[in-house]
Amino acid sequence: MSSSTELRTEEMLLNVGPQHPSTHGVFRLIVKIDGETITEAIPVIGYLHRGTEKLAENLNYTQIIPYTDRMDYISAMSNNYMMVHTVETMMGLEIPERAEYLRVIVLELQRVASHLLWFGTYLLDLGALSPLLYAFVDREKILAFFNELSGARLTYNYMRVGGVKWDAPEGWIEKVKEFVPYMRKQIQDYHTLVTGNEVLINRLKGIGVITQEDAINYSLSGVLLRSTGIKWDLRKDEPYSIYDRFQFEVPTETAGDCFARYKIRLREMEESLNIVEQAIEQFPKEGEIMAKVPRVLRTPQGEAFTRIEAPRGEIGCYISSNGKDKPYRIKFRRPSFANLQVLPKLVKGQNVADMVAILGSIDIVLGEVDG
Amino acid sequence: MLGFAKGMAYTFKQMTKKKVTHMYPDQEMVWPERFRGIQHFAPEKCIVCNQCARICPTGCINLIGKKSEDPNKKGKVIDTYDINFEICILCDLCTEVCPTEAIVMTTNFELAAYSRDELFKNLEWLDNNNTNVRGGNA
Amino acid sequence: MGAYIEQSLGLTNSLVFILSAAALLGIVLGFVTYSIYFQRKILGWMQLRIGPNRVGPLGLLQTVADVLKLLLKEDIIPKAADKPLFIIAPIIAFMPAFGVLAVMPFTESIHFADVGVGLLYYIALSGITVLGVVTGGWASNNKWALIGAMRSAAQMISYEIPLVMSVVGVILMTGSLNLIDIVEKQKEMGMWFFIPQFLGFIIFIIAQLAELSRTPFDLTEAESELISGYHVEYSGFRWAFFMLTEYVYIFAMASLTTVLFLGGWLPPFEFLGFIPGIIWFGLKFLAIVFFIFWLQATFPRMRVDQLMQMGWKVLLPLALLNILITAVLKTVL
Numbered sequence: 001m002s003s004s005t006e007l008r009t010e011e012m013l014l015n016v017g018p019q020h021p022s023t024h025g026v027f028r029l030i031v032k033i034d035g036e037t038i039t040e041a042i043p044v045i046g047y048l049h050r051g052t053e054k055l056a057e058n059l060n061y062t063q064i065i066p067y068t069d070r071m072d073y074i075s076a077m078s079n080n081y082m083m084v085h086t087v088e089t090m091m092g093l094e095i096p097e098r099a100e101y102l103r104v105i106v107l108e109l110q111r112v113a114s115h116l117l118w119f120g121t122y123l124l125d126l127g128a129l130s131p132l133l134y135a136f137v138d139r140e141k142i143l144a145f146f147n148e149l150s151g152a153r154l155t156y157n158y159m160r161v162g163g164v165k166w167d168a169p170e171g172w173i174e175k176v177k178e179f180v181p182y183m184r185k186q187i188q189d190y191h192t193l194v195t196g197n198e199v200l201i202n203r204l205k206g207i208g209v210i211t212q213e214d215a216i217n218y219s220l221s222g223v224l225l226r227s228t229g230i231k232w233d234l235r236k237d238e239p240y241s242i243y244d245r246f247q248f249e250v251p252t253e254t255a256g257d258c259f260a261r262y263k264i265r266l267r268e269m270e271e272s273l274n275i276v277e278q279a280i281e282q283f284p285k286e287g288e289i290m291a292k293v294p295r296v297l298r299t300p301q302g303e304a305f306t307r308i309e310a311p312r313g314e315i316g317c318y319i320s321s322n323g324k325d326k327p328y329r330i331k332f333r334r335p336s337f338a339n340l341q342v343l344p345k346l347v348k349g350q351n352v353a354d355m356v357a358i359l360g361s362i363d364i365v366l367g368e369v370d371g
Numbered sequence: 372m373l374g375f376a377k378g379m380a381y382t383f384k385q386m387t388k389k390k391v392t393h394m395y396p397d398q399e400m401v402w403p404e405r406f407r408g409i410q411h412f413a414p415e416k417c418i419v420c421n422q423c424a425r426i427c428p429t430g431c432i433n434l435i436g437k438k439s440e441d442p443n444k445k446g447k448v449i450d451t452y453d454i455n456f457e458i459c460i461l462c463d464l465c466t467e468v469c470p471t472e473a474i475v476m477t478t479n480f481e482l483a484a485y486s487r488d489e490l491f492k493n494l495e496w497l498d499n500n501n502t503n504v505r506g507g508n509a
Numbered sequence: 510m511g512a513y514i515e516q517s518l519g520l521t522n523s524l525v526f527i528l529s530a531a532a533l534l535g536i537v538l539g540f541v542t543y544s545i546y547f548q549r550k551i552l553g554w555m556q557l558r559i560g561p562n563r564v565g566p567l568g569l570l571q572t573v574a575d576v577l578k579l580l581l582k583e584d585i586i587p588k589a590a591d592k593p594l595f596i597i598a599p600i601i602a603f604m605p606a607f608g609v610l611a612v613m614p615f616t617e618s619i620h621f622a623d624v625g626v627g628l629l630y631y632i633a634l635s636g637i638t639v640l641g642v643v644t645g646g647w648a649s650n651n652k653w654a655l656i657g658a659m660r661s662a663a664q665m666i667s668y669e670i671p672l673v674m675s676v677v678g679v680i681l682m683t684g685s686l687n688l689i690d691i692v693e694k695q696k697e698m699g700m701w702f703f704i705p706q707f708l709g710f711i712i713f714i715i716a717q718l719a720e721l722s723r724t725p726f727d728l729t730e731a732e733s734e735l736i737s738g739y740h741v742e743y744s745g746f747r748w749a750f751f752m753l754t755e756y757v758y759i760f761a762m763a764s765l766t767t768v769l770f771l772g773g774w775l776p777p778f779e780f781l782g783f784i785p786g787i788i789w790f791g792l793k794f795l796a797i798v799f800f801i802f803w804l805q806a807t808f809p810r811m812r813v814d815q816l817m818q819m820g821w822k823v824l825l826p827l828a829l830l831n832i833l834i835t836a837v838l839k840t841v842l
Contacts, residue, residue, distance in 0.1 A: 014652055036656075036813065063428040066462040127724060127810025130382055133556035137391050144403075151405035151476075157462045165467070166405065193381045193807075196374025199725050200809050352656070353728070353812045375808065382807045386554040 018047050022125040022356045025366025036351050041344045048370040060325040061087050061161055061297050069155035072368040075114040077106050078310035080159035086306045086317040087161045090299045098287030099163035100242045105279045108272040113142040114311035115265045122360040131194055138186050161297055163290035177280050180273050204259040208346045208358035218342045221335055222313030227261045229254040234309040246278045258361040298325050312336055312363055336364040407461045408480045411504050412497035416473035419447040423465035431455040452494040478503040541756040542572040548802050555806040582745030594648035599750035602641025605634045606757040613764050614689045616774040616786040627688040632673055639665045646739035657738025660813050667820040668719035674828035675712035678835040679769055692773035701772035708831045710770050712824050717762050725808040763797040
């Protein structure tokens with residue numbers, strides 16, 4: 001060193017590249033670090049952009065449904081439902097009861113499966129190897145249910161405009177009914193294994209704090225919003241489908257840090273199981289699964305925007321139609337894309353290790369971010 | 372303070388439990404009835420209505436019909452029927468719209484090939500692919 | 510062995526030394542092979558799956574296949590890397606790991622050198638590995654490797670101190686640094702050192718995990734954050750050297766724990782004395798290795814500043830307290 005009294009340090013540009021075990025997909029984050037502290041972070045997205053919205057301009061509504069599966073591939077049922085809901089609202093269709101109940105059961109089971117995957121991968125990022133395997137055992141059970149119901153494990157193509165494609169096979173409802181208490185016990189086991197662990201609590205408490213006004217200014221939604229203390233859940237505040245018939249809580253925390261989001265997601269799993277239980281009790285013994293829809297689905301001229309509560313936040317679909325059977329312009333408001341905007345702000349001033357924890361707690365899926 | 376001790380007891384107990392893995396390929400995978408694998412095509416049932424080619428979201432079905440050689444039958448019979456399996460997404464819409472159930476899904480899923488040419492399935496292959504065809508409820 | 514050392518260096522002597530060192534190396538490598546196998550198996554069982562089971566009967570040849578693959582790989586040295594340092598770093602890291610076994614007494618008769626300062630020799634030599642780690646990280650010319658090497662150096666150096674301090678209690682009670690004397694003292698006392706020195710035992714276990722860079726302190730090779738830390742640019746045989754270092758250290762540390770705190774080759778109860786000492790040594794040693802793997806399956810990773818805080822603010826004061834209490838009790842009793 002020259003005759004300076006202070007140590008001259010340089011900022012290092014680190015590339016948390018598109019290939020990285022913890023970025024949940026092909027996501028690039030350019031961070032400038034000073035020692036171990038991050039001074040700036042610039043996310044670069046677009047590695048998984050497939051042009052779904054443009055492709056959809058040439059396809060009629062039933063053909064778009066397999067494409068929506070592949071946007072947020074971890075909770076595909078929510079995506080299916082989001083698009084179908086918009087078209088049904090535009091056409092003013094009434095959905096039969098049995099189809100509605102099947103939809104609710106499937107959507108809530110999908111929420112549990114999505115949160116289980118988040119749980120497993122988040123803890124893997126933090127270094128605990130075993131909870132991933134335990135979470136995936138339970139997720140496999142849910143995927144087996146979906147496999148029996150729709151024929152696929154990840155890209156279901158299950159919802160149709162006016163109802164659902166398949167009816168529940170024999171014995172399916174009973175199996176789901178037995179699954180609910182088993183899953184409740186598993187969630188208790190996760191609390192025993194993970195939540196009480198001091199190393200984990202030290203890792204997550206006080207990290208990545210979001211304030212309430214930040215949450216509203218950045219249009220965050222879902223678990224991120226509820227972790228700051230704002231109680232907003234579309235299933236309760238703007239009920240869609242038949243959610244107004246079920247009793248469930250909306251878990252909220254006020255701390256706004258990663259640990260709060262962790263606790264909320266585990267409680268959301270329990271609430272979803274409550275909804276599934278109630279839906280199975282109220283399940284109509286027989287009924288149609290598809291409303292009377294014309295052979296060629298035409299939406300009336302105009303535009304519509306509807307939104308639902310997906311596991312990752314608010315997902316919305318905007319359709320602008322000319323009266324034809326193909327949309328003129330379809331746009332998906334994707335929660336991961338909006339939630340990711342807050343990452344540079346949260347990461348500033350934290351450690352490199354905390355960056356992984358914060359990114360994991362925002363819960364993004366690159367298929368959704370890029371679309 | 373001792374929260375981690377409970378966690379350690381939990382992992383220790385897991386050692387004695389039954390394993391959940393499936394010894395594939397020694398053990399066969401048993402799929403439910405509705406599982407969407409590659410299609411089976413029965414040419415005698417096809418009436419060349421073109422619905423499957425029109426509904427396919429990726430446009431992977433190509434078919435050509437020809438006039439029936441039997442003077443009593445009106446309409447067309449199928450001449451060539453190709454599915455480009457590189458872009459088929461196994462979405463099941465073609466079986467949904469087929470009026471005669473000429474095209475149905477099977478539960479065959481082991482389709483890996485060493486060359487891309489083998490992924491272009493023609494009529495003969497689809498006709499011969501008649502094991503594990505999905506049953507009546509599906 | 511002692512007899513051979515006392516004679517002057519002749520042909521028979523050197524031959525005996527070299528062959529027995531080679532035998533120990535063979536045993537240690539066998540241990541490494543099967544400890545990797547058992548780590549994967551135990552982790553698998555704790556995660557409700559079977560570990561390796563295809564290569565060889567019950568998967569026993571899995572590590573052999575892995576090592577063979579590593580040996581056959583292309584030797585890649587990055588263009589801008591510092592070549593001499595890059596090549597020497599794994600060697601600097603490995604040599605102390607094997608060198609410390611020279612003073613390790615496995616039973617009264619099976620040991621190599623009966624050095625009066627056995628424990629000091631062990632601790633001094635194990636500090637050289639840090640040099641190898643930092644050299645490897647620097648010579649790789651890679652930012653990730655550099656961060657990993659810095660973290661690793663900070664971690665290893667700061668946890669050497671509680672490691673040594675926690676053992677001082679044992680030394681005070683024995684009155685000697687000789688490892689064989691320590692075991693003899695435990696035989697004399699009738700109980701193993703982990704009972705009177707319980708606090709020292711706990712601190713030693715935690716500090717040793719940090720020295721070995723194992724979970725929950727494995728942030729030097731945090732796979733999900735830094736993708737392998739200081740050995741990210743090493744592949745093939747050189748990476749095998751780093752892995753070998755880690756596992757030989759586990760062997761050395763587990764043996765040291767057994768000797769210092771768990772009574773070495775002594776049976777737990779007198780009437781079981783007919784079972785040879787080496788079996789007892791092996792059992793206690795395997796229990797410690799199992800404990801290390803069990804922790805790996807359960808814990809997440811600590812963050813680097815929390816690790817430093819724990820080392821300096823928690824473990825060091827507790828170790829000093831342990832020394833104080835031991836000294837006071839020894840004077841009083």
